[in-house]
Amino acid sequence: MISVGLWVGALVAGTAAVSYAATQGYWVQMAVAAATCAIFVLLALSNRARLARSGGSEPALAGSTSAWMGLVWAWAGLSMLVTYQLVLSWHEWWQYVLAGVGGAALCLGFSAMMAKDTAAGREDQALLNIARYLTIGQFGGMIIAVIGMVIDGKMPRNPAEPDWAANAVFFFGAVALAIISANALWGPSARRR
Structure with a gap:
């Protein structure tokens, strides 16, 4: 299990840091987004x-x-x-906010189901298999997203474009998700009884 306080603290601190960094300019915001995601990866692993x-x-x-x-x-x-809403202006922001919140809801819903199974001492192999396939899909999708952003010139992004801050969040978030997914697939696993 994870500490809810640590999770919420990391979310609040990470959001505040990267949002404030956007007031300081492109390179600062990008560095803070990278550092925030590195911390998230270290916590997860x-x-x-x-x-x-x-x-x-x-x-x-x-x-x-x-x-x-x-x-x-x-x-x-x-x-x-x-x-x-507070620092920059970009008219398409809300679509990406919905995607982020939707991804979070799916992950947290699955985490809650796994917590129930853990508390009950059971393993639903079908659900674990679904999780594995979704993790494989997320890993592949995040690798494609990272490569695509570089190829399309979205990373690094021209700071004159209004979505420059979002692109740093997308890019480093995708890298973090790819690493966490890879660790779930090939990292430490439960000991077989």
Whole structure:
């Protein structure tokens, strides 16, 4: 399980940091977005490793990983909401906020289901298989997004474009999700009984 206080604190601090950094300019905001995502990745990977070392079940590991993925999605959505409501102007912001919040809701919903299974001491193999396939899809999608943003010239982005702050959030959020997904697929796993 993860600490709700740590999760909420990371979300609030990460959102505030990247939104404030947008007032300081392109390179500062990009550096803060990268650093924030690096912290999220370290939290996610260390939590999964700690759970695996302590004998955590597959549902416990899947739930923890999903909660940290949800943090990245929530941070992306909230960062764009705050940035484009208080700092910058870009008319398409709301679509990406909805995507971030939707991704967060899916991840957190799955995490809650896994927490129930963990508390009950059961493993729903069908649900774990679905989670694995979704994680594979997310990993592939995030790799494609990162490569596509570089190829399309969206990263680094021309600071004259109104979506420059969103692109840094998209890019580093996608990198973070790819790393967390890869760790879920090939990193520490539950010990078989």
